[in-house]
Amino acid sequence: xxxxxxxxxxxxxxxxxxxxxxxxxxxxxxxxxxxxxxxxxxxxxxxxxxxxxxxxxxxxxxxxxxxxxxxxxxxxxxxxxxxxxxxxxxxxxxxxxxxxxxxxxxxxxxxxxxxxxxxxxxxxxxxxxxxxxxxxxxxxxxxxxxxxxxxxxxxxxxxxxxxxxxxxxxxxxxxxxxxxxxxxxxxxxxxxxxxxxxxxxxxxxxxxxxxxxxxxxxxxxxxxxxxxxxxxxxxxxx
Amino acid sequence: xxxxxxxxxxxxxxxxxxxxxxxxxxxxxxxxxxxxxxxxxxxxxxxxxxxxxxxxxxxxxxxxxxxxxxxxxxxxxxxxxxxxxxxxxxxxxxxxxxxxxxxxxxxxxxxxxxxxxxxxxxxxxxxxxxxxxxxxxxxxxxxxxxxxxxxxxxxxxxxxxxxxxxxxxxxxxxxxxxxxxxxxxxxxxxxxxxxxxxxxxxxxxxxxxxxxxxxxxxxxxxxxxxxxxxxxxxxxxx
DNA sequence: ATAATTTGTTACAAAACGGTAATTCACTTC
DNA sequence: GAAGTGAATTACCGTTTTGTAACAAATTAT
Numbered sequence: 001x002x003x004x005x006x007x008x009x010x011x012x013x014x015x016x017x018x019x020x021x022x023x024x025x026x027x028x029x030x031x032x033x034x035x036x037x038x039x040x041x042x043x044x045x046x047x048x049x050x051x052x053x054x055x056x057x058x059x060x061x062x063x064x065x066x067x068x069x070x071x072x073x074x075x076x077x078x079x080x081x082x083x084x085x086x087x088x089x090x091x092x093x094x095x096x097x098x099x100x101x102x103x104x105x106x107x108x109x110x111x112x113x114x115x116x117x118x119x120x121x122x123x124x125x126x127x128x129x130x131x132x133x134x135x136x137x138x139x140x141x142x143x144x145x146x147x148x149x150x151x152x153x154x155x156x157x158x159x160x161x162x163x164x165x166x167x168x169x170x171x172x173x174x175x176x177x178x179x180x181x182x183x184x185x186x187x188x189x190x191x192x193x194x195x196x197x198x199x200x201x202x203x204x205x206x207x208x209x210x211x212x213x214x215x216x217x218x219x220x221x222x223x224x225x226x227x228x229x230x231x232x233x234x235x236x237x238x
Numbered sequence: 239x240x241x242x243x244x245x246x247x248x249x250x251x252x253x254x255x256x257x258x259x260x261x262x263x264x265x266x267x268x269x270x271x272x273x274x275x276x277x278x279x280x281x282x283x284x285x286x287x288x289x290x291x292x293x294x295x296x297x298x299x300x301x302x303x304x305x306x307x308x309x310x311x312x313x314x315x316x317x318x319x320x321x322x323x324x325x326x327x328x329x330x331x332x333x334x335x336x337x338x339x340x341x342x343x344x345x346x347x348x349x350x351x352x353x354x355x356x357x358x359x360x361x362x363x364x365x366x367x368x369x370x371x372x373x374x375x376x377x378x379x380x381x382x383x384x385x386x387x388x389x390x391x392x393x394x395x396x397x398x399x400x401x402x403x404x405x406x407x408x409x410x411x412x413x414x415x416x417x418x419x420x421x422x423x424x425x426x427x428x429x430x431x432x433x434x435x436x437x438x439x440x441x442x443x444x445x446x447x448x449x450x451x452x453x454x455x456x457x458x459x460x461x462x463x464x465x466x467x468x469x470x471x472x473x474x475x476x
Numbered sequence: 477a478t479a480a481t482t483t484g485t486t487a488c489a490a491a492a493c494g495g496t497a498a499t500t501c502a503c504t505t506c
Numbered sequence: 507g508a509a510g511t512g513a514a515t516t517a518c519c520g521t522t523t524t525g526t527a528a529c530a531a532a533t534t535a536t
Contacts, residue, residue: 014309018335025359162482177387199524200484206525207483226388227492228401228523234387400493437513438495444514465503466512 005050005119006030010040010066011081012058016104019192020053023108024115037061041069049076051119053111054098056082064096071097077122079114081106107191109171138173140235142218145173154212154219164189165208168201172223172233181230205231243288243357244268248278248304249319250296257430258291261346262353275299279307287314289357291349292336294320302334309335315360317352319344345429347409376411378473380456383411392450392457402427403446406439410461410471419468443469 007029009020014035021031032049034040037058044052044066052070056063067078080101100118102111138145144153150166152159161169171189172180180188182198190196205223213220224234245267247258252273259269270287272278275296282290282304290308294301305316318339338356340349376383382391388404390397399407409427410418418426420436428434443461451458462472 015335018309018313022337022359164483177384177389179386179388194484197485199486202525203484206527225524229388232387402494432495434494435496437497440513441495441515444516463513 004028004030006032006048007115008032008034008040008043008047008049008052010034010037010053010058010063011055012036013055016055016081019108020111023112027112027116029115037063037066041066044070044076045073051077051079051115051122053079053081053115056080067096067098077118079118105191105193107167107189109167109188110191138170140173140176140222142216143173143212143222145170154216157215159211159215159219161208161211164204165211168204169208169223169233172231176233176235179226179230179232184230201231242266242268244270244286245353246270246272246278246281246285246287246290248272248275248291248296248301249293250274251293254293254319254430257346258349261350265350265354267353275301275304279304282308282314283311286312289315289317289353289360291317291319291353294318294339305334305336315356317356343429343431345405345427347405347426376408378411378414378460380454381411381450381460383408392454395453397449397453397457399446399449402442403449406442407446407461407471410469414471414473417464417468417470422468439469 007024009017009024009031010033011017011020012035017033017035021033024031032043032047034043038061040052040054041061043049054063054066063080067080070076070078078098078100080098081104082101083104099122100114102114137147142155145151146153147170152161152166152169167189168185171185182201185201186194186196186198190200205225209220209223212223218236222233222235224232226232245262247255247262247269248271249255249258250273255271255273259271262269270281270285272281276299278290278292279299281287292301292304301318305318308314308316316336316338318336319342320339321342337360338352340352374385376385380393383389384391385408390399390404390407405427406423409423420439423439424432424434424436428438443463447458447461450461456474460471460473462470464470
């Protein structure tokens with residue numbers, strides 16, 4: 001597995017760096033930081049990283065420049081972070097040699113997934129395809145989630161979910177039986193600058209259950225309320 | 239292990255500081271205190287702590303400010319303590335660079351667990367053994383407790399417990415055969431500002447036994463009354 | 477630009493829970 | 507075997523948590 005990969009996080013905002021660090025370390029990645037383009041380039045050249053998360057807009061040398069210069073020497077995989085307004089630059093970023101880009105504000109979950117995806121991609125190109133693509137499809141007794149296709153089927157019938165509903169379900173289903181507090185769900189599934197009401201989660205759970213229920217009672221039952229604690233995705237066992 | 243870590247406890251209320259100190263010292267942490275933001279910042283900068291427990295609301299410089307200023311120099315892990323009403327500020331705390339937050343009034347047990355969790359996370363001790371996670375599942379002859387799932391099964395049948403019942407059981411089961419006085423249980427399982435009747439414990443024990451008993455007599459027997467002393471979770475042996 | 481969909485908020489009723497107190501029961505001791 | 511102390515049980519009621527519906531805001535599609 002690509003676990004324990006070494007990742008360089010580059011952003012001028014300390015807050016963002018910390019956030020990324022926190023979430024990525026939780027996945028057992030090894031994180032180093034750089035707070036400007038110059039430092040980033042220096043580190044990236046000195047050391048061999050498995051991946052670089054690179055903010056586009058930075059004072060001094062911006063992400064684009066870093067990427068261009070880096071590419072003259074190395075082919076370390078790069079994910080570019082772009083603020084929403086800068087989205088136009090996106091293609092530019094890819095042109096410059098970035099492998100993927102993520103638009104701010106991102107959700108922590110998204111970043112982790114994209115990082116893993118890119119690591120997987122960049123490692124398989126060099127090796128024979130031993131990777132059986134972990135968890136691209138989650139299959140449970142009455143429910144199947146196809147990650148890439150954003151497709152959910154309950155008892156073989158398709159359920160059409162909105163993005164948030166899908167993400168919520170996917171997140172829960174990724175750690176079966178584990179209870180998540182509403183707070184945790186807000187932190188993980190929503191993006192980092194969302195500070196809304198906890199009831200928001202309830203509402204989404206309700207809608208999710210509703211849709212699942214129309215198609216399969218059994219599938220709907222998998223989303224379980226744990227009173228006083230939160231929600232979990234439970235796989236029936238007996 | 240990260241035991242013996244040095245922790246700075248910051249709160250303007252002496253009572254809270256003492257309480258935290260007491261519980262954390264019991265876990266062999268080394269505690270220092272600060273009673274306002276200014277003192278906290280000074281100490282935090284002068285000395286290297288493994289973790290800081292930081293009250294949000296304090297006269298003068300509040301926790302948020304301390305955190306912000308601290309973050310300009312250091313990345314010491316911070317757990318923010320927020321009163322219930324301030325919950326709105328909660329995420330703000332994270333934005334400012336806190337790594338976790340705990341809502342007052344907290345239960346001592348919770349604090350200890352969160353502190354340990356954060357220390358585990360932030361100790362870049364990227365050694366494999368770190369995630370051996372102490373007792374994520376407790377397995378006994380007729381009873382199993384899955385911590386993350388908040389799930390209890392007695393003789394393979396699920397028992398649905400309320401939060402308090404679950405916590406009580408979990409707490410007892412974590413130290414098999416050890417007798418706890420009612421007072422101890424109240425102190426540990428309930429939150430710090432609860433000074434209620436000792437009989438409360440009896441009632442919860444009763445409900446717990448009742449639920450367990452419906453499913454497995456053997457499991458129910460594990461919660462043993464020690465006359466004149468308290469209760470213990472006893473693992474049968476012969 | 478306008479309509480349609482998705483998302484977030486708020487308010488409220490119903491349900492589940494928690495703590496207390498009063499009563500009954502069990503063990504111990506004199 | 508009667509008195510005293512601690513434990514179990516029961517019933518009660520206030521509080522907290524949850525589900526839901528209705529509405530407002532934001533986003534996306536047309």
